[in-house]
Amino acid sequence: xxxxxxxxxxxxxxxxxxxxxxxxxxxxxxxxxxxxxxxxxxxxxxxxxxxxxxxxxxxxxxxxxxxxxxxxxxxxxxxxxxxxxxxxxxxxxxxxxxxxxxxxxxxxxxxxxxxxxxxxxxxxxxxxxxxxxxxxxxxxxxxxxxxxxxxxxxxxxxxxxxxxxxxxxxxxxxxxxxxxx
Numbered sequence: 001x002x003x004x005x006x007x008x009x010x011x012x013x014x015x016x017x018x019x020x021x022x023x024x025x026x027x028x029x030x031x032x033x034x035x036x037x038x039x040x041x042x043x044x045x046x047x048x049x050x051x052x053x054x055x056x057x058x059x060x061x062x063x064x065x066x067x068x069x070x071x072x073x074x075x076x077x078x079x080x081x082x083x084x085x086x087x088x089x090x091x092x093x094x095x096x097x098x099x100x101x102x103x104x105x106x107x108x109x110x111x112x113x114x115x116x117x118x119x120x121x122x123x124x125x126x127x128x129x130x131x132x133x134x135x136x137x138x139x140x141x142x143x144x145x146x147x148x149x150x151x152x153x154x155x156x157x158x159x160x161x162x163x164x165x166x167x168x169x170x171x172x173x174x175x176x177x178x179x180x181x
Contacts, residue, residue: 015117017124020061020073025050027070028063035107043141044166056104059132062124064108064117071112074121075105076128076136085137085176088159093135101129103138106147118150126179135178142173155180 020028029049035041046052053061057075064072079086079102086097103125108117129136140147142161152158156177164174 014067015115015120016065017062017120018065020057020063024063024070025053028053028073031071031073031109032107034109038110039144039146041107041141041144041147043172044170053105056102059101059134060125060128061105062121064112064121066112066115066117071109072117072121073105073107074103074125076101076103076125078102079137082164083137083139084162084164084174085139085159085178088162088176089135089137089178092159099133099135100137101125101132101134103129103136119154122150122154129179135181137176137178139174139176142175148175148177151177 032042032049032053036045042052053073053075056077058077061073061075063070064074079097079100083102086100086102089100090097103122106118106121108121126136137159138151138156140151142148148158156179159176159178161173161175163171165171
């Protein structure tokens, strides 16, 4: 893998990013199931994981590959019900939530971690958001310390931590981040 002077991972002949296709969704669900089993992401396994992946891809979704295999995924969408970071970012900047794009559904196959795939995917989502004139933001469960460490390593700013009720018996602490300006 090549690393630029900025420390950002770059694509190479064996690592790639491309738009997700309908044909990728089944593979992404299998990778997500591995991630869920190992790391507990997503916290609540969706009844229809393929639909869950597609819900958050209004502005685009990408897959990452290692060699010839899909090993990661990321989505970008406009903020919706339950997204906390757009409101925190807009309040802080005195602007509209409509100027944000939410990065979500990021996961990397356990066997492909530590190779810069997450940085590549995040970079692609940020590039798309900025190309649309939007500021990238995201929410992450506070207990997902590995994800938070990645965002902070990439220069994302912690906007705040908010408790969010996901069900009558489930109160979850959420870290809200915004990409660096």
